[in-house]
Structures are given as structure tokens and as C-alpha cells.
Amino acid sequence: MATKKKILIIEDEPDVARGVQFLLDDAGYEATVALGGEEGLAKMKGFDLILLDLMMPKMSGRQVLKEMSKRSLKIPVIVVSAVGLPDTVKTELESYYPGTGFVSKAHVRELLLEEIAKVFAKK
Amino acid sequence: MGKAADSTVEREMHSSELEAVYRMTKAVISAKSEQEALDSVCKLVVETKLAKFAWAGRPDELSKLVIPIAKAGADKGYLSKVKVAFDSSDLGCGPTGKAFRTGKPNLVRFIETDECYKPWRDEALARGFRSSVAIPIVLGKDVFGSLTVYSETPDAYSTDTVSLFEEFASNLALTLRNFRDKEAREKAEKELRVSEEKFRSLVENTQDVIISVNMLGKITYISPQFSLYGVRSEDVLNKNFIDFIYPDDRAGLLADFAKAMVGIKTTSQFRVVTPNGKVIWFEEKDNFQRDKSGRVMGITAILRDATERKKIEEERAGRQAELEKKVTERTAALKQEVEKVELLSKARDEFVRNITHELKTPLSVILLDTELARRAHARGKEAEFNEFMDTVDRNAVRLRGSIENVLELSRVGTMTEYKKEKVSVEKLIESVIDVYGPIAQKKGVALEVKGGNEPLVILGDPSLLPYVLTNLVSNAIKFTSEGSVAITAERKEKFISISVSDSGIGMSEETQRRMFEKFFKADPSAPGTGVGLTIVKEIAEGHGGRIEFKSKLGKGTTFTIFLPAG
Numbered sequence: 001m002a003t004k005k006k007i008l009i010i011e012d013e014p015d016v017a018r019g020v021q022f023l024l025d026d027a028g029y030e031a032t033v034a035l036g037g038e039e040g041l042a043k044m045k046g047f048d049l050i051l052l053d054l055m056m057p058k059m060s061g062r063q064v065l066k067e068m069s070k071r072s073l074k075i076p077v078i079v080v081s082a083v084g085l086p087d088t089v090k091t092e093l094e095s096y097y098p099g100t101g102f103v104s105k106a107h108v109r110e111l112l113l114e115e116i117a118k119v120f121a122k123k
Numbered sequence: 124m125g126k127a128a129d130s131t132v133e134r135e136m137h138s139s140e141l142e143a144v145y146r147m148t149k150a151v152i153s154a155k156s157e158q159e160a161l162d163s164v165c166k167l168v169v170e171t172k173l174a175k176f177a178w179a180g181r182p183d184e185l186s187k188l189v190i191p192i193a194k195a196g197a198d199k200g201y202l203s204k205v206k207v208a209f210d211s212s213d214l215g216c217g218p219t220g221k222a223f224r225t226g227k228p229n230l231v232r233f234i235e236t237d238e239c240y241k242p243w244r245d246e247a248l249a250r251g252f253r254s255s256v257a258i259p260i261v262l263g264k265d266v267f268g269s270l271t272v273y274s275e276t277p278d279a280y281s282t283d284t285v286s287l288f289e290e291f292a293s294n295l296a297l298t299l300r301n302f303r304d305k306e307a308r309e310k311a312e313k314e315l316r317v318s319e320e321k322f323r324s325l326v327e328n329t330q331d332v333i334i335s336v337n338m339l340g341k342i343t344y345i346s347p348q349f350s351l352y353g354v355r356s357e358d359v360l361n362k363n364f365i366d367f368i369y370p371d372d373r374a375g376l377l378a379d380f381a382k383a384m385v386g387i388k389t390t391s392q393f394r395v396v397t398p399n400g401k402v403i404w405f406e407e408k409d410n411f412q413r414d415k416s417g418r419v420m421g422i423t424a425i426l427r428d429a430t431e432r433k434k435i436e437e438e439r440a441g442r443q444a445e446l447e448k449k450v451t452e453r454t455a456a457l458k459q460e461v462e463k464v465e466l467l468s469k470a471r472d473e474f475v476r477n478i479t480h481e482l483k484t485p486l487s488v489i490l491l492d493t494e495l496a497r498r499a500h501a502r503g504k505e506a507e508f509n510e511f512m513d514t515v516d517r518n519a520v521r522l523r524g525s526i527e528n529v530l531e532l533s534r535v536g537t538m539t540e541y542k543k544e545k546v547s548v549e550k551l552i553e554s555v556i557d558v559y560g561p562i563a564q565k566k567g568v569a570l571e572v573k574g575g576n577e578p579l580v581i582l583g584d585p586s587l588l589p590y591v592l593t594n595l596v597s598n599a600i601k602f603t604s605e606g607s608v609a610i611t612a613e614r615k616e617k618f619i620s621i622s623v624s625d626s627g628i629g630m631s632e633e634t635q636r637r638m639f640e641k642f643f644k645a646d647p648s649a650p651g652t653g654v655g656l657t658i659v660k661e662i663a664e665g666h667g668g669r670i671e672f673k674s675k676l677g678k679g680t681t682f683t684i685f686l687p688a689g
Contacts, residue, residue, distance in 0.1 A: 013484055015514050019491040022507065026498055055480055057646070082483045105487035109494040 004030040005120060008047040010040030010064065011080070012056040016105065020051065020080070020112070027113050037064045044068075047075055049119055051112075054081045065097040076119045078103055080112070140284060143171030144291050151295055157302040158193065164270060164295065165195035173284075174272035175252065178202060179260075181268040182209050182223060189219055189269060196273075199250050205243045213242055218257035219269050226266070228285045228292075231255045232278040253277040258288045262296035267303075270295075332405075332426040335412075336364045338419070358398045369394035369402060383411060384419060392429060404433040477644070478652050481525040485518035492518070528652045531590055541584045541665050545689040548579035548612045548619055555592045555610075563600050569607035570600070579612055580689035581619050587662050588686070594655045595623040595682050602680070603627030618668060619688045624681040630674040659684070 007029050011017040017033040024031035032047070034040035037059025044050060054061035061079060068077070078101040079085070079093060085102060094100050101119060103111050147167045154160035161179040168177040176196035180189035187210045191202050208214035209223035216239045218229035231237045232254055234247050247255070252273040260267040270292060274280065280288075330351070335344035340363045345356050359367065368376055372393035379391040388408075395403045406429040412420045496511035552572055563570040581588065592610075599608040606626030613620050630638065634645040639660045644653040663670045663684045674680040 013488070015488045015518060016484065016491070019488060019495050019511070019514070022495050022499070022511075023491065026495075026502075082480050082487065106483060106490060108487065109491050 004028065005048045006030045006032070006046065007049045007051060007116070008032050008034060008040060008044050009051045010034045010037060010056075010061070011051070011053040012036050013053070016053070020108065023109070023112065024116075027116075029116070037061065040064060041067055044073070044075060049116060050075055050077045051080050052077050054079060054085075062093065062096070065093060065100070069097050077101070078112075078115055078119065080105055080108065139171060140173065140287060143167060143173050144287055146171065147291060148294060151298050154298070157299050157306075160295065160298055160302070161193035161268075161270075162195075165193045168270075168272050169196035173274075175275050176201065176250070177270065177272040179268055179270050180207065180219065182266060187212075187215070189223070192268070197250070201246055201250050201252075204246050207243075217243060218255055219271050222257040222259040222269055222271075223266060226259050226261050228256060228258045228289050230280055230282075230285055232280075235277070247273070251275050254279045256280045256285055256288065258285075258292045260292050260296045260299060262293065262300050265296070265300065267296050267299045330428060332428075333423065334364070334426060335421060335423045337421040340364055343421070344423075352397050352401055352403060353399050354397045367395050367397070369396055380422075392433075395426075404429040406432075477642075478525065478529060481652055482522065485522040485525070488518040489515050489522070525652060527590070528654055528658075531587075531654075531658050541587065541662075543582050543687075544585050546581045546583055546585050546588050548581060548621065551581070551588055551592055552610055552612065552621075554589055555596050558593070559596050559600060562597075563608060566600060566603075567605060568600055568603050570596070571607055571609045573609055573611040574613055577614070579614055579619050582687045582689035583666050584662075591659050591662050591684060592621065592623070594659050595684070598655065599623050599625035599627065599680070599682075606679075614688055615685065617688055618685040620683050620685050622681055622683040624679065626679040629676040629678050629680055631676060635672070635674055 007024055009017050009020050009024070009031055011020065011033065012035055014035065017035065021031040021033050032043065034043050037056055040050070040052070041059075041064060052061045052064055061081075065077065065079075068075070076099060077097055080103050082105050084104045084106075085093075090100075090102055101115050103115050147164050150163035150167060151160045154163055165177040165179055168174045174196060176194070176198045178191045178194035178198070180191050182188075183190045187208050189207045189209055194202060206214055207217060207219045209220050211220075211224070214220065215224070218231050218239075221229040221239075231240055234240055234244060234253050234255060237244075240247070250273075253275055254277050255271060255273045257269055257271040259269050270288070272280075272288075330348060331346075332348045333344070333346040334342060334349075337343050341361055342359050342364050343361075345359055347356070349356060349359070365373060365377075376391050376393045379389040382389050391407050393405060393407075395405055397403065405426040407424045407426050410422060410424050412423055414420050492511040492514045496508050496515065499505075499507035499511060556570065556572065560570055596608065596610065603625040604627070608623065608625045611622045611624065613622075630645065637643045638645065638656050641657045642653040643657075644651060660670050663686065666686050668684060668686040671683045671685070672680060
């Protein structure tokens with residue numbers, strides 16, 4: 001690992017964002033927090049991966065995905081949702097942004113690092 | 124008779140014949156009926172020996188026979204053996220038949236030889252009849268009948284005697300005419316009486332009022348029944364009927380008359396205002412009196428009291444309207460209820476999403492941060508370890524709050540009775556300050572308590588009251604970024620009022636209108652379940668108190684709850 005992979009955390013809950021940031025830093029990534037959809041979109045250039053919350057005030061994760069698709073961005077995204085998402089919602093979100101991964105917040109500590117590793121392994 | 128007295132006939136007449144006719148005339152005059160008169164005549168003719176046998180007959184138009192109606196003398200069954208007609212048949216050629224047809228007396232001088240007497244000759248001779256005379260009883264064109272007499276002496280009747288009979292017969296006819304006229308009159312009178320009787324009983328036994336109105340609209344007759352309404356006939360007679368019709372009903376009634384005049388049958392219903400101020404509903408079938416040329420001469424109408432029926436109809440209509448109103452109201456209420464349920468169900472969905480988020484987010488943080496705290500500790504990163512432990516603590520409190528919210532909602536929603544215990548207001552406020560003082564301080568908001576000079580006590584449920592104040596205070600801090608939140612407790616008559624006043628963002632009109640709705644959130648993205656104020660209001664009202672508020676966008680909000688003083 002010559003250079004650290006850069007990951008952007010788009011999450012409105014500071015507690016969650018702070019925790020995830022520590023987890024990723026601890027795992028050897030370079031994590032940055034954006035507290036909301038707009039801030040995330042503004043910051044995302046140059047990142048290798050985006051962790052995206054869905055339920056956020058003002059701009060939701062859904063809108064962020066649509067906007068990224070509109071801008072033809074190719075940065076991989078893992079949706080980190082407070083609740084486990086039903087398949088229909090997953091399918092819907094993938095239709096906006098193909099290749100989207102999913103992890104529920106309740107299982108972040110067990111699954112997130114695994115999911116991130118998978119994304120980078122594909123490349 | 125007077126005429127006869129002056130004639131030569133009288134002098135030549137046997138005194139017995141004059142005596143007989145005199146007696147016969149007297150009997151006829153004093154007779155009470157036609158039958159009695161004819162009976163007397165037959166009897167006297169025989170008694171005075173003018174005849175051996177005499178009978179009176181009446182023409183029967185159907186059989187053309189002369190039917191005997193009175194007889195006297197020895198006929199020995201003659202009349203039952205013979206038939207006499209008044210037409211021109213063989214049976215009509217005898218003296219009686221001829222007398223009928225000619226209207227003149229017919230004399231058979233010799234029965235033994237008379238050509239026309241053939242049909243009866245044998246029977247007549249067998250009874251000793253030798254001569255006969257038949258006298259018609261006529262007056263003008265009216266033929267009342269005949270009187271036929273028989274003698275044992277051939278050629279017994281002279282022409283003078285026949286003339287005498289003829290004159291007598293015309294007097295008899297006059298008497299009979301009188302009888303018949305009288306009879307007809309009596310019959311007519313009787314019929315009239317019967318019909319009057321019928322009419323009177325009809326009129327008197329009905330409760331209907333009969334009224335006649337002439338073409339000028341004047342009441343010309345009103346039946347006595349009208350007095351049942353406490354009105355004398357003279358109070359309405361000769362007055363214009365329209366004056367007694369209820370003003371609203373006049374146009375309708377006149378329109379009905381107009382229809383009836385051109386032959387459209389109508390039944391009018393209208394109100395009558397009696398001179399003593401009673402209002403009666405009447406029903407009437409228009410009944411015009413017309414003269415022979417069909418011109419309307421007036422109205423005779425039967426008025427039927429319809430007040431009772433009208434009352435029943437109105438009651439029924441009233442009930443119907445009431446029922447319809449109820450149905451409409453019920454439908455509207457039901458629709459509103461359905462809309463409410465739909466809205467509630469929508470809000471409930473929202474709530475479930477929110478509550479899931481509300482419960483899961485702090486839980487996720489706790490799960491993550493305990494792991495992170497462990498890692499930080501393992502790496503000797505003391506500052507991070509403390510940070511994560513604080514986060515876990517904070518989120519555990521938040522989670523507890525959310526769970527309490529949900530539990531409270533289900534508890535309060537099903538609660539029917541609240542405990543009534545003495546709760547110290549001072550202690551209540553203290554417990555809230557303990558929890559929210561540090562939170563406010565961290566946010567840079569001053570949390571103040573005002574008043575509190577006298578010890579105040581609320582009569583209420585000690586497990587519910589802290590929730591009320593906690594909710595109001597946490598809301599106030601949440602929506603205030605600078606300034607202060609003040610808690611003021613006062614006694615107001617039977618109540619203790621606790622106000623929580625902030626200098627925060629204030630509430631929009633929509634929020635003010637909807638904030639007590641279950642699951643309503645002013646900012647859908649903000650944390651919270653949207654049931655806090657719903658529960659606060661329910662608890663306040665459940666205690667027999669209330670909640671009031673004042674708010675201005677950008678200036679702040681004050682909530683005041685009133686709870687029963689202990």
C-alpha cells in the first residue's frame with residue numbers, strides 16, 4: 001500500500017461520522033467527513049470510495065446518488081443506512097448508480113471494512 | 124148536478140134515479156181515496172137498484188185489458204170468467220171497450236141481441252143481465268177508468284139516464300184527478316222528506332263543513348258544523364271567503380279554482396283563519412255549481428278538516444328531515460374520521476420510519492463506538508477512548524429517551540385514569556434542571572428558573588409529570604441557539620401553571636396548528652418521534668388541566684401547562 005486510499009464519509013450524524021472516520025483511519029485509510037449531501041458532492045473529487053448515509057436532512061443519499069449519476073462520476077459508493085434496506089430499495093438505488101454496495105449502520109463494525117476491502121479488490 | 128137540475132131531464136127522471144146520483148156524488152166527495160170513491164159508487168148503484176151488478180175498471184196499458192178494481196152486486200163470478208179489452212180487438216168491441224176508445228157512454232139495450240156482445244153474452248145471460256151501460260171516467264184527455272152497470276131488465280137505461288151517468292162520471296173523474304194529484308203531491312212530498320232526511324243526517328253526522336260561495340266570492344251558506352270551531356255562521360255569512368284563507372295559501376287556492384273551471388280536477392289544501400284566530404287546515408274538492416248552459420254560478424264545497432293529518436305529515440316530514448340531517452352529519456363525520464385515520468396511518472408510517480431511525484442510530488453508534496473505544500484503548504489513545512465512551516454514554520441516553528417516548532405514547536394512549544398524588548413543583552423542576560442544565564450550558568443557552576417564592580404542589584401522577592416538563596424544556600433548548608430558556612411556576616386559582624419560555628426560532632403557523640397532532644414534526648429531518656407534544660397535551664388534559672402557547676417566528680415560544688393545584 002504505497003498511498004492510502006481516500007474515503008469520503010457523507011453522514012449528518014456527527015457521532016456516526018466520527019466513529020466511522022476513526023474506524024477507517026485505524027484500518028489504514030484516509031477518511032474525510034462531509035456532514036450532509038451538498039458538502040459531500042462538493043468535496044468528492046479525488047476520493048477512491050464514498051460512504052453514503054441515506055436519511056439526511058436537506059439532501060438525502062438518494063439525491064446524492066442521482067446527482068453523481070448525472071455528473072457521470074465513477075467513484076464507487078457504499079450506502080451506509082440506519083436500517084437494513086429491503087431489496088426493492090437496493091434495486092432502486094442501484095438503478096441510479098450501478099455497483100452500489102450496502103451496509104447497515106448496526107453492522108458497521110463487523111461488515112464495513114470487509115465491504116470496503118471487496119470494493120478495492122475488484123479494481 | 125146544478126146544470127142537470129135545470130134541464131127537462133130532471134122533470135121526467137124518476138126521483139129514485141136522482142136520489143141515487145145525489146147519494147153517489149155525496150159519497151164520492153166525502154171519499155178519502157180513489158178506491159173508496161169507486162167502491163161507494165158501485166155499492167150505491169146496486170143499492171139504489173139502478174143496477175143488479177156494477178164494476179169499475181182501470182186500463183192496463185201492458186195487457187190492453189180493463190182490470191176490475193171495484194165491484195158491487197150479484198156477479199156470480201162473472202168478472203173472473205170474462206175479459207174486457209180497450210183496444211179494437213174482439214174483446215175490445217164491447218160497451219166498456221168502446222166507451223174507452225170513444226170517451227163516450229156506450230149503451231147495450233138488449234144483451235140477447237146486441238151484435239157486439241157476443242164474447243160475453245152467454246155468461247151475462249146466465250147471470251140474468253139483460254141490458255148494460257158502460258160510462259168512461261174521463262177528464263179531457265185523461266182516461267181514469269170505466270164504470271159498467273148491468274140490469275135484469277132489457278133496455279133498462281134511457282138516454283136521459285145515460286146522460287145523468289155521464290155527468291156524474293165527469294164529476295167522478297174530477298174527484299179522481301184530485302185524488303191522483305194529491306197522491307202525486309204527497310208522494311213527491313214524501314220523497315222530498317226522505318231525501319231531506321238523508322241529506323240532513325248526512326250533513327249533521329259528518330264533521331265536514333259545507334259551504335256555498337257565490338260568483339262574487341260571498342259566502343252564502345255554511346253548515347252548522349262550522350260552529351264546532353267556535354264561530355257563528357253570521358260571522359262569516361255574506362263575507363268574502365278569501366278573507367278567511369291564510370294569506371300564504373290564497374294564490375294556490377285561486378290557481379286550483381282556475382284549473383277546476385277548465386275541468387282539471389283538483390284537491391285543494393289550504394289553511395282557514397277563523398274570526399277567533401284559529402288556523403285550520405282544510406282539504407276540499409272543488410265543486411262548481413253550473414246553470415243549464417254550463418256557466419259557473421258559484422261553488423259548493425265540502426271542507427274536510429285536515430289539520431290532524433297535516434300535523435302528522437309535518438311531523439313525518441320533520442322526522443325525515445331530521446333523519447336525513449343525521450345521515451348527512453354522520454356521513455360527514457365518518458368521512459372526517461376516515462380522513463383522520465388515513466392521515467394518522469400516513470403519520471404512523473412516518474412515525475415507524477422515524478422511530479426506527481431514532482432507535483437504530485444511537486444503537487449503531489453505541490455498537491460502533493464501544494468497538495472503537497476498545498481499539499483506541501488497545502493503541503493507548505486515551506483521548507479518543509474517552510471521546511468514544513462519552514459518545515456511547517450520550518447515545519445511550521438518547522436511546523433511552525426515544526424508548527421512553529414510545530412507551531409513554533402507548534401508555535398515555537390507553538390510560539383512562541391518572542393518579543392523584545401530591546407532587547412538589549420545586550422538586551419536579553429540579554429533576555429537569557439536573558438533566559438539561561448541562562445540555563443547555565454546553566449549547567450556550569441559559570436555563571433559568573423564575574418565581575418559586577411559595578412551595579407549590581400539583582395533584583397528579585408522579586410518573587407522568589416529569590415527562591411533561593422534560594419534553595417542554597428539551598424542545599425549548601433544541602430550538603434555541605442563543606439566549607435563554609426560562610421556567611416559571613405560579614399558582615393561578617385552582618391550577619398551578621408552569622411556563623417554559625424560550626428565545627428560539629418560534630413556530631410557523633402550520634406548526635402552531637398541527638403541533639399537537641400525533642407524529643407531526645415541524646422539521647421532518649430533525650431527530651425526534653413527533654409524539655412529544657401529543658403526549659404532553661394528553662397528560663395535561665387527562666389531569667383536568669390544559670396547555671396554552673404563544674409563539675412568534677424568530678422571537679421565541681412560550682408553552683404554559685395548567686395542572687390541578689394540590
